[in-house]
Amino acid sequence: MMKAVKAILFVAIMACTITAQAETVDQAYAAALKSYYAGNYGEAVAGLERVAAIPMHHEDLYYNLGCSYFRLDKLGPAIYNFERALALAEGAEDAEFNLKTARAAVNAKVKDVLKGAEGGPWWETLSRALPLGGFKVMFLLLWWLALALFFGLRFMAPGAGRTGMIATGALVWLLTVFCGALLAGRLYLNANVRQGIILPDRVVVHEGPAPGTKETFKVHAGLRVSLRSEENEWIRIRLPNGLEGWIQQQSLGRL
């Protein structure tokens, strides 16, 4: 009997806690948005960051954080949060627009011209050309079409129609295999390649994981880099052109 009472009490307390937390999150989120509309972008950022620190992951939260940072002219964090919003909701038109705008604003200030960046692996460039969802839909459509053509061959009498169908089928199969390979590549990149966005306006990249080591090059806000390894507060980054170096972790937003 006592056990049952204790169990009921525990469930009741947990339910109350969860409800209270949900209300608090929504209230904090609404208050931050209100600050944004009032033009208090600093307060909006503080409020939204508090919600994000719960931790809470939502495309709207990141999108609005990006907008707030943009208004404060902090373009690195703005780009980082638009990227995070797109990671949760791929192809979101407004996030893509704002990301493009923020990148254009960064380019108006300064642009990292990466020599030899175009020499990177072509499959990686192609695999990132479309969102994951886009690749999936394209592959599935081609897959269904290829199988339908294969199935349809059983019912085709020999002749020009059948020959045409065989040729079309071969082409569709090739496309399916190609698209499938790109999809596999994208899945591999998602699972194994960690990336980040440079947050401050300018970051000096060091040769080693310590402040006293040689400064090799500089990168600017919004640049997307691959993360290679970590050591204490430092992280080794790789640029699309293969250049590598160490920066402090706080200068980077992980995607």
Next chain:
Amino acid sequence: MTRLTNRQPPGGVEFVRSLSRVFAFNVLAFAVLALTVPGVAGAQVASIKVEADRHIATLGETVAVTVSIVVEGKSGYDKYTPPAFTGFQMARGGMRSQNIEVVNWQVRRRETYSYQIIPLKLGKLKIGPAEMIVGGRKVKSSTTFVEVKKSGSPTPNQVQPGAGSNPAGNTALSGSAKEPLPGVFILADTKQKKVVVGQQVVMQWWLFTQSDVMGFNPLKQPTTDHFWSQDLDSPRRLRFERKQIQGQVYYAALLARKALFPQRVGRLVVGPMEAQVRTMREFGGRAVKRSSDPVTIDVVPVPEARQPSGFSSQNVGRFMIAASLDREKIKAGDAVTLKVVVRGRGNLRQLKVPRLMKIAGFKVYQPKVSEKLELSDGVAGEKIVEYLLLPTRVGRISIPSIRLDYFDPASRRYRKAETGGLTLTVTGKLPTSEAATNAAKKNVLGLDIRPPRSARSIEQRKRQKGVDLISLVLFILPAGALIFLGGFSRIRARLRKETDRSMGRATHRKVRQHLSAAKQYQQKLEMAKFFAELSAAISAQLDYRMSILVDGLTREELRAAMLENGFSEELAKETTEELDSCDFGRFAKAAGDGQQLTAALRRTQKLIQSLARASLKKGSA
């Protein structure tokens, strides 16, 4: 206008010819365009701007003029013509500085020419335009005006009494003058203890010391409640200079200098500044706490007598006003900019410049207000109000003078500053009102983001990194369906195909059916049918074993066939006899008893077993 005619689709050769014609035309057109329009061949962005450091000056006052040139592109500019300084004397001119930067493979040259000129006559003097030739075309700056007033007019650079004067200097300290001075102290200094509302009070805080300062840590900044405050100087490093106070030598460093504008009447107190100071004089370099004395300032209202109507209490100081149009003659439909400049010393940020709400013959748009402050011994500089005016009629249109009323605390009098009247000539014919509005208000939409999403609640989301279940099902489903259909067809085909085993099973089933039927007829004593079933059972077995239909064969032919297939002579004989016996039973219609039928059935069963087990020659069934 292109005439449309029916055309036959071009053949192979004709099509190639058409393509080559189109290509050649395009190449030719581009070449012509590139040669005739310099902008296409080598686009260069160039700009030239003339700026004066002040728009209002007095006779003999030096005006600094800067010409800024920006040229983007590999080649620079060819010929530079400096602005014409008519009515000015050149004090120093043509100082050139150059800066070249490369951004994204684009060369950008920035050059500045600096001139210092002194006005020689009163009135509105024109500067410029400056010119240069870039890529064969002339690039010209706009003109600038400087309003020159009499040297007797109150100029902003004249320091008001007491404002920003050297602190303490060699003078005695107010208040604590007769008390012995400590080795280290902070002094709050101002000469203006009685001012009117809105009058500028320059206050300075100094650190005085007689020994070396090892450390300085500010603890509390002075409070300036009921003052509008503007920082003039707050040095990051202490710079000491030698001073003598009450016969004692001190080293003094400026800590802060502020311009304070009282916002209300009464005895207003500027709070003390507190700091921790470590000197060599204290034992072991111990830090001592020092604070300045609070300063009380008597603030009185501006006199009511002779106060102009609509006077703003913030317009206290010394000011001059000038107005100019960026062009004196325009075409109908064009807009013109009226620039009203107030130069002076006082609270320029809060200064109320009379607003032009309506001017006959013009549509007046909201002005753009900017300030150019000079913060040294107080707040001085310029407040610039720029109006966009769109003429609503053609001809000569007058702009009335603009009057600024202010209170001059030095002379304790109200003064007025006034611009002269301006005239604009508008030529041509006015466009429709809509077109005119569009021409004046170009809605340039710049780079901006879309607004935030205003969903009221958010919930936890997970990033999708791999393949979701639906996609997996959609991938497997059609392949599975095809495999299933293929497998099903193969099984069905296999089932349809007759093999030796299947035929054996079918024969066995058939024989059993015949024998079973025979048993039923045996019970009913239907002889003909009984023997017919026995005969059919034997025939079925023979059909299967020899893969021929035995029903159409004579007994001799059957015997020969059996021997040929490898049956023994004895078994062939027994078979033919049994078949004969069956035929006899069927057609003779002789009466028989149950025992005979049972014996016949057993014999047949035994015969069928023998036929089934008999080993036959290779190649037969």
